[in-house]
Amino acid sequence: MSVQFMAIIREHTFDPDTVTEKMWTDTMAAHAAFVDAVAAAGGRVLNTGGLQADNAVHIQPSTHGRPAIFTNGPFAESKEVNHGFYLLELPDDSQAHHLAGMIPTGGSVELYPVIHASSYPSAV
Secondary structure: EEEEEEEEEEOOOOOOOHHOHHHHHHHHHHHHHHHHHHHOOOOOOEEEEEEEEHHOEEEEEEEEEEEEEEEEEEOOOOOOOEEEEEEEEEEEEHHHHHHHHHHOOOOOOEEEEOOHHHHHOOOO
């Protein structure tokens, strides 16, 4: 049975206008090599994408009759922001850490096992 993981890429904030064409090409080649490594391990990338940190919204859901609170980014207190993600499906969890360590980033990667609804008890 396969397992899924969400890998979240966290990096220091930066100005996208400073990214050169070579930097972009090299980074995309490194991400393509990561996708190839996942496939070589018998897994697959189910989804991936970059995140627009400057357009992020922090939401504190409504509770106890209080309305939800929405705060627009960027968030000055954040030195690192979520820049992207991979949703991975792997044959088992034995290679998850190794593969996540191959994700190209100048920051860090947070790796979370995905819990599916079928893992929760059924409502009685």
